[in-house]
Amino acid sequence: MNIREIEAEAFKQIHQNYVMTMFPRNEIRRYSGLKKLMKRGCYFVWILEKAGELIGFAAVLRDPKQNIGILDLFAILPKHQQDGYGSYFLQRLHKEENLPNLLIECEYPTDESKQKRIDFYEKNGAQRSPYDWRSFGVKYEVLCLTKDDMSRDDKIVERITDVYALTLPPLLIRLLTHLKKRS
Numbered sequence: 001m002n003i004r005e006i007e008a009e010a011f012k013q014i015h016q017n018y019v020m021t022m023f024p025r026n027e028i029r030r031y032s033g034l035k036k037l038m039k040r041g042c043y044f045v046w047i048l049e050k051a052g053e054l055i056g057f058a059a060v061l062r063d064p065k066q067n068i069g070i071l072d073l074f075a076i077l078p079k080h081q082q083d084g085y086g087s088y089f090l091q092r093l094h095k096e097e098n099l100p101n102l103l104i105e106c107e108y109p110t111d112e113s114k115q116k117r118i119d120f121y122e123k124n125g126a127q128r129s130p131y132d133w134r135s136f137g138v139k140y141e142v143l144c145l146t147k148d149d150m151s152r153d154d155k156i157v158e159r160i161t162d163v164y165a166l167t168l169p170p171l172l173i174r175l176l177t178h179l180k181k182r183s
Helices: 008-022 031-040 085-096 112-123 156-164 170-176
Strands: 002-006 043-050 053-063 068-076 101-107 127-135 138-146 177-181
Touching (some): 008 031, 008 043, 008 053, 031 043, 043 068, 053 085, 068 085, 068 156, 101 156, 112 127, 156 177
Parallel strands (some): 068 101
Antiparallel strands (some): 002 043, 043 053, 053 068, 101 138, 127 138
16 A cells, blocks of 8 residues: 655546546636645645555645645546545655544535445544534534644634635635634
């Protein structure tokens, strides 16, 4: 089993062949924008492969100044799901790829598949934060996979918006995103 970071050109194929078909349209960013973020050093993509075969991929939007990132994409190809590769991949990324503070946005669980996604991350050590996050009209629960107990840290407010600031101007962040502590 091998995990390796890939460059923008290699990601282009994954974006076209898998991202565009495996993720809801409203969650997909344009490849051209992601390529620019990769060149700026704040968007990173890794693949999980076995004997040269692609098993899965992950992408993280990361603020290098704060050593914190948002898991933007995480997928195991359908024929390899339910074999434990997702847990293996997520745990290795967190421990070995310099991702000690990883924020995970999960759409609010309105159906079984969304709840399963949250359950998967919790099974792998992520903790639910006490915050609701709204981005571009979609409501998310924020989970934290960290080496400290950041899930109870109010600075999460600044951190998630700081990471988003890598992709959006301040005005759009104020207009299109909102973080609120649950009561």
